Amino acid sequence: MTAAEVSQALNLTDLKDRSWSIVASSAIKGEGLTEGLDWLMDVIKDEQLMSTVRAFSAPGKALIAGGYLVLDPAYNAYVTALSCRMHAVIESREVPAKSKITIDSPQFGKGHWVYEMKDEEFRVEQVEGDLNPFVGAAVETILKYVEPRESFNYHITIYSDAGYHTQQDTRAVKSGNGAKQFLYHLEPIGQVAKTGLGSSAGLVSVITGSLLSVFKKSSLDEIKDKIHNLAQISHCYAQKKVGSGFDVAAAIYGSIIYRRFHASVIDEYFQNPKQEKLQEIVNNQWDFKHVRCALPPGIKLLMGDISGGSETPKLVSKVLKWKNEDPNTSKLLYENLNSANMSLVNALDQLHKEYEENESNYRDNLNKFSTDSIISSNLQSLVNSLHDIRQYLKKLTNLTGADIEPELQTILLDACFTLPGCLGGVVPGAGGFDAISLLVVESKVDQILNQTMSDSRFSNVSWLNLHEEAEGILEENPADYKDLSA
Numbered sequence: 001m002t003a004a005e006v007s008q009a010l011n012l013t014d015l016k017d018r019s020w021s022i023v024a025s026s027a028i029k030g031e032g033l034t035e036g037l038d039w040l041m042d043v044i045k046d047e048q049l050m051s052t053v054r055a056f057s058a059p060g061k062a063l064i065a066g067g068y069l070v071l072d073p074a075y076n077a078y079v080t081a082l083s084c085r086m087h088a089v090i091e092s093r094e095v096p097a098k099s100k101i102t103i104d105s106p107q108f109g110k111g112h113w114v115y116e117m118k119d120e121e122f123r124v125e126q127v128e129g130d131l132n133p134f135v136g137a138a139v140e141t142i143l144k145y146v147e148p149r150e151s152f153n154y155h156i157t158i159y160s161d162a163g164y165h166t167q168q169d170t171r172a173v174k175s176g177n178g179a180k181q182f183l184y185h186l187e188p189i190g191q192v193a194k195t196g197l198g199s200s201a202g203l204v205s206v207i208t209g210s211l212l213s214v215f216k217k218s219s220l221d222e223i224k225d226k227i228h229n230l231a232q233i234s235h236c237y238a239q240k241k242v243g244s245g246f247d248v249a250a251a252i253y254g255s256i257i258y259r260r261f262h263a264s265v266i267d268e269y270f271q272n273p274k275q276e277k278l279q280e281i282v283n284n285q286w287d288f289k290h291v292r293c294a295l296p297p298g299i300k301l302l303m304g305d306i307s308g309g310s311e312t313p314k315l316v317s318k319v320l321k322w323k324n325e326d327p328n329t330s331k332l333l334y335e336n337l338n339s340a341n342m343s344l345v346n347a348l349d350q351l352h353k354e355y356e357e358n359e360s361n362y363r364d365n366l367n368k369f370s371t372d373s374i375i376s377s378n379l380q381s382l383v384n385s386l387h388d389i390r391q392y393l394k395k396l397t398n399l400t401g402a403d404i405e406p407e408l409q410t411i412l413l414d415a416c417f418t419l420p421g422c423l424g425g426v427v428p429g430a431g432g433f434d435a436i437s438l439l440v441v442e443s444k445v446d447q448i449l450n451q452t453m454s455d456s457r458f459s460n461v462s463w464l465n466l467h468e469e470a471e472g473i474l475e476e477n478p479a480d481y482k483d484l485s486a
Ligand SMILES: Nc1ncnc2c1ncn2[C@@H]1O[C@H](COP(=O)(O)OP(=O)(O)OP(=O)(O)O)[C@@H](O)[C@H]1O
Pocket: 105, 108, 111, 132, 133, 134, 135, 158, 159, 160, 164, 189, 190, 194, 195, 196, 197, 198, 199, 200, 201, 203, 247, 312
């Protein structure tokens, strides 16, 4: 008897009992347990897809190489996904008179939004809550795409990890099984200082991912590209501009080498926001690049926040204005900056190879690293490329008048380079006064944290408790979000 037959014969419905049916049937048949376990995995997957509660998470981001250039599809960028993640727990509730989606964000004041289906055109009407463009755009776009024929009532609870926002004036709340802990603020989300790590991209990605997964009863892998396309459209719609999309791509695909999609893909839809156009765009394979790329073993990302923040749109407009006014100088500077960016990517690739060839030698070189005695030529290339990226970003700062690497950050980054095991660092993304990104030797991280505590040069830096995480959007265990209490 197969496991299914045993389960049916014994009318076993509960998954645990059904698991035992596998053992029984395998014993009866005297065959290996693997056939039964394969069956169990399929059963669990089906249970998950049919479950009324599912959970998802997506990472934050730091654009280490490629700021500004990544707006142009001619250039590649390297974006790291971060361990601070946005989470969504979605559950299906009793269907009311009007289909609706409720989104709660209990960590923030007034974190409650309700959207009802308005008409047969699948338009939504916000019936409760303040304006949240990212939540609204995600809900509206997914319903327009799915065109749900059956009534529904989904409730999504959003949680964001500590790294996205200031940790001042918060209280820690832990889940019943201790798997998750989140910081709760009194203020509404719009009044809480952020660290610029892509909370909106993560938010749009997990709302889109959770809704599409339950509407389509699909696993993430089957629909990941569609989630990406929908999340990009929603994020651009909410921002009222078509950025490079590196932040949404990192939220979906993790740490990647990224080349942007052509803005025309989304512009067309905004010109003609009809359902059939949306379906066509989302179901198409977009022409963009997302190749997995994580830091080599033993090299860690260390981010230092100075509670500054930056006005990305203002910085971008200053750079693009200069680029249009001085095409020759900007072309040369872009090419120089791009070769420094790609030298960084190549150095990371070579270091991965060095590790594969001889791990102990690789680790020995890393642990012996200091700025005046670099043993490995690949480490030297990494140090040089980080230095060169800063040099060109500084030039861009001076030529455009945009505070990309402002003097305060120059002084801080120069001081960081004197720390033991620091390979270099940059102002990520658009730069400004957001958190700086350092690449450091993993075995020296504790020494750096201890040393900077008593060094006045770092008195206004708070080192963020996060690291690079290779994975993008993931399905999580809903049980990890139950019984959250202070
Ligand atoms: N946990 C959350 N719950 C509800 N809305 C959120 C949450 N986190 C972020 N948001 C929405 O995203 C907005 C912040 O997005 P914004 O693009 O300004 O910053 P960011 O994405 O964190 O940083 P950056 O764009 O610099 O990477 C908030 O004002 C809010 O509308």
